[in-house]
Amino acid sequence: MNDITYKITTEGIHWQEVADVLRRSGLSDRSAKDQETIFKNSYAVVFVYDEERIVGVGRALSDGVCQAAIYNIALDEEYQGYGIGRKLIELLLDQVKGQNVILYTHPRTVALYEKMGFRRNKTAMSIFRGSEDSLNWMKKEGFLLPEKYRFVDEYGRDDMKQ
DSSP states (O other), X not given: OTTEXXXXXXXXXXXXXXXXXXXXXXXXXXXXXHHHHHHHTSSEEEEEEETTEEEEEEEEEEOSSSEEEEEEEEEOGGGTTSSHHHHHHHHHHHHTXXXXXXXXXXXXXXXXXXXXXXXXXXXXXXXXXXXHHHHHHHHXXXXXXXXXXXXXXXXXXXXXXX
């Protein structure tokens, strides 16, 4: 783990390695070409290397002034628990410094991000365009609350009725 380096540019990236990291993490099965487009169209990027091999990735979208969103944080399992993922996030946050940041994550990693100062949101909403199988997987994994779900303090409020 002594040869870990970080890169914050898309120049010279081996896109198949990016696609492989994301696939191994269960975050994406998109092609290397798609990943190149996705990361090159992002505002901020971080690639984690062990010597010459990409073992982690992350990206952020932003308006460059006040709003940013972090996506696609992936780190190969054998590199987790050493502070490498934390450094990856810190490097992304440095690139969007001073902006409000939304982070989309797997339910299993919520506690990790809370330790870094992120707070859960009650009002975040999403629309996912995917197959019925992928939406069912997201429900099963805990990404989505049940339809028309209400938090305890929302019951009985007129503005929460449909």
